[in-house]
Amino acid sequence: DMIAGLKSDIERAKQHPKPLDDSFIGMTVKGVFYSEKADAGNAILDACQAMTSPDPIPLGEYRGFQTELSFDTFAKEYKVKLKGELGYAVSLGTDTFGNITRLDNALEGLPKRLEINEQELENVKTKTARLNELNALLNVDKRENEIVGGEPDEGDEEPTPKSKDRER
Numbered sequence: 001d002m003i004a005g006l007k008s009d010i011e012r013a014k015q016h017p018k019p020l021d022d023s024f025i026g027m028t029v030k031g032v033f034y035s036e037k038a039d040a041g042n043a044i045l046d047a048c049q050a051m052t053s054p055d056p057i058p059l060g061e062y063r064g065f066q067t068e069l070s071f072d073t074f075a076k077e078y079k080v081k082l083k084g085e086l087g088y089a090v091s092l093g094t095d096t097f098g099n100i101t102r103l104d105n106a107l108e109g110l111p112k113r114l115e116i117n118e119q120e121l122e123n124v125k126t127k128t129a130r131l132n133e134l135n136a137l138l139n140v141d142k143r144e145n146e147i148v149g150g151e152p153d154e155g156d157e158e159p160t161p162k163s164k165d166r167e168r
């Protein structure tokens with residue numbers, strides 16, 4: 001599911017690419033569209049200042065992803081979550097332009113996240129196959145009808161108790 005979600009979000013990011021000429025694609029913050037990077041960055045900082053609760057609140061939209069603002073009380077920092085099929089939390093700083101750059105970096109890092117998740121899936125598949133091999137080898141000597149702690153089957157003889165005179 002994670003891999004499918006990442007693939008979908010990578011496609012979403014490709015449909016809303018960051019301009020190569022260092023211009024700004026625009027961003028919606030609190031229902032207002034900002035075409036200038038500085039204005040959008042300042043609107044994010046203003047939204048942080050206006051927060052009265054650490055609970056997530058809708059922030060707007062950026063590059064095809066819905067955004068949500070929250071305050072992490074443990075780390076004592078504001079975070080924006082980019083929400084597509086999956087969610088990607090981005091820690092914010094105090095720099096007007098830096099926060100937009102952080103959001104772009106999170107979206108540009110999606111292919112690397114996909115690669116890592118695919119490697120982890122292959123690793124789990126390999127380990128599972130090896131575990132199944134080992135389980136099969138460990139079960140070779142066991143009788144199929146053996147029940148641990150169960151009653152003996154009909155016809156099975158109960159072990160004869162040892163005589164008392166042979167004990168130490």
